[in-house]
Amino acid sequence: MRRLGAVQQKIPCVFLTEVKEEQSRKRDRQQFQVVATATVNPVALEANVDGALATEKLDGTCCYVTVYKGRPHLWARLDRKPNKQAEKRFKKHQHAPRGCDGFSWTVEEDFKAVPDTWIPAHRVQQRDGHPVPDRHGHIPGWVPLDEDNKQYCWHASVVDSEARLALVLRPGADDDDDDALEVAAVPLADLLEQTLELIGTNVNGNPYGLGSKKQPVHYLVSHGTVPIRDPPPADLRQLGSWFQESPEGRVEGVVWHCDDGTLVKVHRHHLGLRWPDGGTSLTDRPVVVRVDNISSISISSISISSSSISSMDLFTFFSALNGRRFSRLLDIK
Structure with a gap:
């Protein structure tokens, strides 16, 4: 499979969208929702979306692997957002006839502070040495995983910081079963400059039903590595039928990876x-566990919750299951 585009910025919808003044199906506090029209986005047409690779859009939190202090490291998504006063001014401007055009930000004053280690995402524009907010008033970015920060405890559970390994869910190497997945301990160096989705028990309400409260289970999944077989075309009616009627359509959405690197998406809420x-x-x-020799690796135990889960637990758990095959990913408990 060719190297696919990393998710560094918000991905546009494959269709042109419109805003409806009704309760969002995606966010409880949002009193409007963004819905797709039948018109394909010109960005998608220009990138030849009909020839793109369609992959499953996963429902988790975005991560990034790049170098930190000279070594491969997992980074968590942290978008820099405006403070309350600036956000109020921005929303007032958004509702004016001219929309977002012409709004002026002063990043040093208008945006909340971020850690010194924060970096902006790729392709964030710069002006006078400062990152420029996107059309939503956010500055996408990343912070290196701090294993002592409980906010990132589930990120820490899928990384062995000493051996520089990550617990990854990916398509299996079994030629006899194209549908099979595998759980593997992958060197972080092999994931450099990739973005991944962290999914599992304690992420986004666990729509996949993975693990349990007693034994939380989380995985990293590299973006674009779960292709959709026989995807429907970028047609509103056909996609709607596919989501509702096809077994393959039981996904949050679809991300198309175009040959020129353009990414476009659609999710059910659209x-x-x-x-x-x-x-x-x-x-x-189905899934096969291929996590071997973890017991021989020296890993420092890191407390990440009130139940004293350690960073070693998931690796030890899967090492004990090495070679096991499960008929469904859901069966790993």
Whole structure:
């Protein structure tokens, strides 16, 4: 598979969208929702979306692997957002006839502070040495994983900081079963400059039903590595039918990776459909565990919750299951 585009910025919808003044199906406090029209986004047409690779859009939190202090390191997503006063001014400007055009930010004064280690995402524009907010008033960025920060405890659970390994869910190497997945301990160096999705028990309400409160289970999944077989074309009606009727359509959405590097997406909420809605395509796939020799690695135990889960637990858990095959990802408990 060719190297796919990393998710550094918000991905545009494959269709042109419009705003409806009604309760969002995606966010409880949002009193409007963004819905897709039948018109394909010119950005998608220009990038030849019909020839793009369609992959599953995963529902988790975005991560990034790049160098920190000279070594490969997992970074968590942290978008820099405006403070309350600046956000109020921005929203007032948004509702004016001219929309977002012409709004002026003073980044040093208008935005909340971020750690000194924060870096802006790729392709964030710079002006006078400062990053420029996007059209949503955010500055996408990253912070290196701090294992002592409980905010990132579930990120820490999928990384062995000493051996520089990550617990990754990916398509299996079994030629006899194209549908199979595998759980593997992958060197962080092999994931450099990739973005990944952290999914699992304590992320985004766990739409996949992974693990349990007693034994939380989390995985990293590199973006673009879960292709959709026989995807429908970028057509509003056909996509709506596919989401509702096809077993393959039990996904949060689709991300198209175009040959020129352009990414476009659609998710169920764009079509007014629920998510999650019953079982998911991902968790019904068979999976093989390939996590070997973890017991021989020296890993420092890091407390990450009140139940004293350590960073070693998931690696030890899967090492004990090495070679096991499960008929469904959901069966790993």
